Amino acid sequence: MNDKADLLTRLINPKEFQEPLDVSGYESSFLYETLYLMTQIRLAEEKLASEREFGTIGGPVHLSVGQEAMAVGISKNLNKKDRVFGAHRSHSHILSMNPDFHKLFAEVLGKETGFSRGMGGSMHLTDKKNGFYGSVPIVSGTVPLAVGAAFDARRSGTNNIGLAFIGDGAIEEGVVQESLNLAKILPSPTVFVVENNLFASHMNISLRQPMRSTCRFAEANKVENLLVDGNNVLEVYEKSKVLINNSRNDGTPCFIEGVTFRHYGHVDWRKDVDVGVDRSQEDIEEWMKRDPIQRLSIGMFEAAIISKQDYQNINDEISQDIISSWEKAIKDPYPTEDKLLTRVYCNED
Amino acid sequence: MNDKADLLTRLINPKEFQEPLDVSGYESSFLYETLYLMTQIRLAEEKLASEREFGTIGGPVHLSVGQEAMAVGISKNLNKKDRVFGAHRSHSHILSMNPDFHKLFAEVLGKETGFSRGMGGSMHLTDKKNGFYGSVPIVSGTVPLAVGAAFDARRSGTNNIGLAFIGDGAIEEGVVQESLNLAKILPSPTVFVVENNLFASHMNISLRQPMRSTCRFAEANKVENLLVDGNNVLEVYEKSKVLINNSRNDGTPCFIEGVTFRHYGHVDWRKDVDVGVDRSQEDIEEWMKRDPIQRLSIGMFEAAIISKQDYQNINDEISQDIISSWEKAIKDPYPTEDKLLTRVYCNED
Amino acid sequence: MKTKENYGSAILSAFEYLLDNYPEVFVIGQGLWSPWYVGNTMKDLDSKFGKDRIIDTPVSESAVTGLGVGASLCGSKPIVVHPRIDFMLYAIDSIVNQAAKWSHMTGAQSHPGITIRGIINRGGEQGAQHSQSLHSWFAHIPGLRVLMPYSVADARDMLIAAALSKDPVMYIDDRWLYDTKDELDPISEKSISEFKPKIIKYGEDLTIIGSSFSTKLALGASLELEKERISVEVIDIRTLNPFDSKLLIESVKKTKRFAVIDGGWKNSGFSAEVTSSIVESMEPNQLLSKPLRITLANSPAPTSKPLEDIYFPNISSVIRDIKANFFL
Amino acid sequence: MKTKENYGSAILSAFEYLLDNYPEVFVIGQGLWSPWYVGNTMKDLDSKFGKDRIIDTPVSESAVTGLGVGASLCGSKPIVVHPRIDFMLYAIDSIVNQAAKWSHMTGAQSHPGITIRGIINRGGEQGAQHSQSLHSWFAHIPGLRVLMPYSVADARDMLIAAALSKDPVMYIDDRWLYDTKDELDPISEKSISEFKPKIIKYGEDLTIIGSSFSTKLALGASLELEKERISVEVIDIRTLNPFDSKLLIESVKKTKRFAVIDGGWKNSGFSAEVTSSIVESMEPNQLLSKPLRITLANSPAPTSKPLEDIYFPNISSVIRDIKANFFL
Numbered sequence A, B: 001m002n003d004k005a006d007l008l009t010r011l012i013n014p015k016e017f018q019e020p021l022d023v024s025g026y027e028s029s030f031l032y033e034t035l036y037l038m039t040q041i042r043l044a045e046e047k048l049a050s051e052r053e054f055g056t057i058g059g060p061v062h063l064s065v066g067q068e069a070m071a072v073g074i075s076k077n078l079n080k081k082d083r084v085f086g087a088h089r090s091h092s093h094i095l096s097m098n099p100d101f102h103k104l105f106a107e108v109l110g111k112e113t114g115f116s117r118g119m120g121g122s123m124h125l126t127d128k129k130n131g132f133y134g135s136v137p138i139v140s141g142t143v144p145l146a147v148g149a150a151f152d153a154r155r156s157g158t159n160n161i162g163l164a165f166i167g168d169g170a171i172e173e174g175v176v177q178e179s180l181n182l183a184k185i186l187p188s189p190t191v192f193v194v195e196n197n198l199f200a201s202h203m204n205i206s207l208r209q210p211m212r213s214t215c216r217f218a219e220a221n222k223v224e225n226l227l228v229d230g231n232n233v234l235e236v237y238e239k240s241k242v243l244i245n246n247s248r249n250d251g252t253p254c255f256i257e258g259v260t261f262r263h264y265g266h267v268d269w270r271k272d273v274d275v276g277v278d279r280s281q282e283d284i285e286e287w288m289k290r291d292p293i294q295r296l297s298i299g300m301f302e303a304a305i306i307s308k309q310d311y312q313n314i315n316d317e318i319s320q321d322i323i324s325s326w327e328k329a330i331k332d333p334y335p336t337e338d339k340l341l342t343r344v345y346c347n348e349d
Numbered sequence C, D: 001m002k003t004k005e006n007y008g009s010a011i012l013s014a015f016e017y018l019l020d021n022y023p024e025v026f027v028i029g030q031g032l033w034s035p036w037y038v039g040n041t042m043k044d045l046d047s048k049f050g051k052d053r054i055i056d057t058p059v060s061e062s063a064v065t066g067l068g069v070g071a072s073l074c075g076s077k078p079i080v081v082h083p084r085i086d087f088m089l090y091a092i093d094s095i096v097n098q099a100a101k102w103s104h105m106t107g108a109q110s111h112p113g114i115t116i117r118g119i120i121n122r123g124g125e126q127g128a129q130h131s132q133s134l135h136s137w138f139a140h141i142p143g144l145r146v147l148m149p150y151s152v153a154d155a156r157d158m159l160i161a162a163a164l165s166k167d168p169v170m171y172i173d174d175r176w177l178y179d180t181k182d183e184l185d186p187i188s189e190k191s192i193s194e195f196k197p198k199i200i201k202y203g204e205d206l207t208i209i210g211s212s213f214s215t216k217l218a219l220g221a222s223l224e225l226e227k228e229r230i231s232v233e234v235i236d237i238r239t240l241n242p243f244d245s246k247l248l249i250e251s252v253k254k255t256k257r258f259a260v261i262d263g264g265w266k267n268s269g270f271s272a273e274v275t276s277s278i279v280e281s282m283e284p285n286q287l288l289s290k291p292l293r294i295t296l297a298n299s300p301a302p303t304s305k306p307l308e309d310i311y312f313p314n315i316s317s318v319i320r321d322i323k324a325n326f327f328l
């Protein structure tokens, strides 16, 4: 308990944990893929930010720039038969299971070729065959669904898990607390992943809860849990591996909380420092220094796994992909008008 | 933490804590009043049980026979300006604030002279001027209301508290968890009292939760809490006094859990041993030996504070009251038909 | 070979059929390990099919319902049981925001084939929070299917169809019907879209439309009116959402008068839907009389017996209201 | 002295008036310490009146709403703000099981004078869970008062009346109206029961009935129809529950034709209530034409722009539907 409290104190101080990651002991290919995926997510979201600012995107986008280590560190322990759920801020989650820029962009633009066939936009994403079951903007709405999906996995004799990405705000919804108990008592192999970015829209967690770590709710429900540096992709990966594998093998739930920070404001492209209560420009600048991609890339430079030039090439390659995916998506068709009514029911009538 | 676990182990074993209470150090008048009030509640509920069995009472009655120490031990720390809320099993709660048999009986019979003017019956009781704001059968329904009533008390500059009597089942509702956080963060001087009778209708708590004490939810929300022998009225009184007074003075919430047991089945007069999952005849018999009234009365006999004969006289006196109150209630009028519609709104139209 | 059933045992038969034939089916809800919680409708299912398929739960309606939605996305066919609709108010998000909208939001790539069984359990001086039938609410929500069986056969067959449907279905049964008896044909699976409104009694002078227990009132009243030579057609709605009013319109074009009985409140209730969907589909002069809605009184359910007696419509109040409206 | 206001600033004025004059008033809900959550309708209230009266909260709609109900029983006049009605689905128990029924259950000895402000915030490709206006649900529940201001004056005056009412009130405002402008008289308090349906434009050939943003559509369409010499009477409903249809019936007896526009879904929606309450109050031959309901399409709100454009009624779709129904 006290270890956790000490760790938390350090984690919420952005001046800590700014050093590059120690990559020793990892396969280069693993590191490379991890960096690649994180960079893909980052650049895709930067594209969304600028297109939203420009006005090409009509609906809101909730960006997870700065939080990529959570999605990527976790997803490296998942497979396509797992059942992952997200919320309003889930570009990173769906891309970490399948970095298909075109489908994401098409969806955000409301096109038939998007992840949700244009019916969902940024806040309602689905890619079932790659393990991403769905995200929706009602905060905590998918959490009990993940418990059910996990329960189904167990009932069907698989060792797949259900997983819910939630925020430090979502934990305040009663249904999340019910879900923890339910997952424990059934039991159901549900992985609760809290991306604790210390904010629920404009409100700092200290204004909403008596403590700044949410693991205590897992404790209360006797759910295995751990607190990690959410901007250290290797730590997220390693530590969550143990708990996720336990869940797979035992059919029981677990809870992984990573402390992280978003660079943008709650929604869209603005950094909105001034509208966040207890969110200062200074904090944001410090947090930029704990950037998860920078920490990994510099770690890899220092260990001479890739060169800066290599990394520049990766960035260029991804940027090219992004441009061509965007252009394709822009040209794609919208759902035809009949889809408004034909997708409501499963057409049994 | 470990002390609590040990205490819990003993508390859930009905063979423990059967001994008479040690009454030394208490004023005789206090003991006498306490015993009197507990006996009043007991005999009133026994009357309800038999009238319900007989068929005079048309609606369900949820009896708290065996649990009287909680209501009485707590209410001795309350005043009429406090704001108490209950649930489906709240005869003991309302009587502990105002032992008016006639109003209770009239209400249970649906009469205009009842606590709720015949509009509520056993499960919807109110007696605002004596501090009992209301009980309703939706499990946990009044819990956030108690937080609000407490918040109002604080806002108006009083040192009154809001109090919610809940069960070990109610704690499973998400809104209770939200309420704990809300009461803490505002803060609001809410007293959460859990009568942990180890059952939610037919289901033993061990089938519903990973642990048999609910204090852990208070811990998770950093709410002051304690676990008591819920069948020891003196302990309930003494220990809750400290926490309730803190709440009054600081405007903060607290949480008091007492382990207890109901002698009857979930609803009505049957003991229903066979329909409770994990509820055995043997357990019930052991629990009868931990009866809170017996433990107090024998303690008082042994300390020669009252004699058995005195106690018999008390019983007779109360029984007389009960009979006459019942007869009066039976003769009372029902609400007139217009009341169906005139009590929906506050008649502003 | 016909079998004798009542409404309650017919529901039990449906559960047994589903559990026997579909390993994907599981049932979850409060009281499922108790023999007295849901009448005889789930008796001994737990011992017969195991406590891992018949699952009793903590008092957590919201998460339990959401669990059903999530499991249904993965191939399970969960039936979530709420012993009272009143308790479901904690589960509204999972039903209305998640289940009802899931297919649409995901471009019809994934369907929550969950069945939510909500039981209407009222009367008996239980009062406002133990009485509600919010079928009108669920009828209002696109994406939900809402079935309310009146007949014994429907009680069985609709539950089976609901469980096998890929859409989220609210199956609402009424404890006041559990003793209704009938002889049933052996089970044969029907598609959920077959349960359209149905004429259960032919007549010429007036159409009375009901669903669930209200259909029983309609039928009871019509038999009385018949004695006075008033020929009544009775229609049982069966499916409230998606709602198909064709048959009602045809019937009213014939009888030229109609009344609706509904077990909910009047304002924006299903009785208003029935009324509106008829009047907006025919010229006014095709009606001989203004229509009539018979519903609960405009108040929460009272507990006091004399008030309860006037709160819920009954056969004689129905006859009284019909005679008054149609000057019969 | 008249002051210029728009719908949004009128709401802000109401808050200021209440907070200035009634120490019992406090406001609680998500986003109240953020300048962008609820438009300009609560701007700077927290700095003006203090963070102990303007309270931002954890993401816990259920407990926050219940808190309001409890505080209201004790003399506080809480206004609970939900920036979107969609989020309120977690708070339904406190609204429908507790607040709406409390007076009745307690024999009218205690009244939860809570105001729940639910904002309709839709469009902008936000989709199914960020679009709903479930006013029909709340209209269905006895014990609730449901107000939906269309005019700038009502936006202000209804909020004041709601806060001062001893009954639980749902005050529902629509962000699509925030820019509507008007000149207002100084504030004078009105009783909540004064906000009856109101004729906002006189006419002879057709009555169009709306509430909130739908009234704006009704008015817009009526002005277009006027150009074609079709004289339209427009009625703004204002109070959906308790619902008083007298004025509507009088109007329709005169015009003999009516249409209802409603921002909810059709099935068992408030448009059905309006339709039914009119047709059941007059002989069929008093109407020249069958009535018309104009509502949302029967689907969850889509996100894709072209689908959004056909999902929500607009002035030209209203005119098209009216012409088709009434052969105008």
Ligand SMILES: Cc1ncc(C[n+]2csc(CCOP(=O)(O)OP(=O)(O)O)c2C)c(N)n1
Residues within 6 Å of the ligand: A088, A089, A137, A138, A139, A140, A166, A167, A168, A169, A170, A171, A197, A199, A200, A201, A266, D030, D059, D061, D086, D087, D090
């Ligand atoms: C039920 C519900 N309540 C409120 C909101 C408004 N809202 C959208 S995102 C958000 C903050 C969520 O915070 P958190 O869970 O920490 O996620 P983050 O935005 O930090 O990723 C809120 C309150 C909502 N969408 N749904």
Ligand SMILES: Cc1ncc(C[n+]2csc(CCOP(=O)(O)OP(=O)(O)O)c2C)c(N)n1
Residues within 6 Å of the ligand: B088, B089, B137, B138, B139, B140, B166, B167, B168, B169, B170, B171, B197, B199, B200, B201, B266, C030, C059, C061, C086, C087, C090
């Ligand atoms: C919301 C809701 N869900 C379910 C029920 C059915 N129910 C009535 S009492 C009860 C058990 C409550 O258990 P607990 O809180 O421990 O109280 P106890 O009966 O032991 O006093 C249940 C589940 C209900 N009344 N309300």
Ligand SMILES: [Mg+2]
Residues within 6 Å of the ligand: A167, A168, A169, A195, A196, A197, A198, A199, A200, A201
């Ligand atoms: Mg957050």
Ligand SMILES: [Mg+2]
Residues within 6 Å of the ligand: B167, B168, B169, B195, B196, B197, B198, B199, B200, B201
């Ligand atoms: Mg209990």
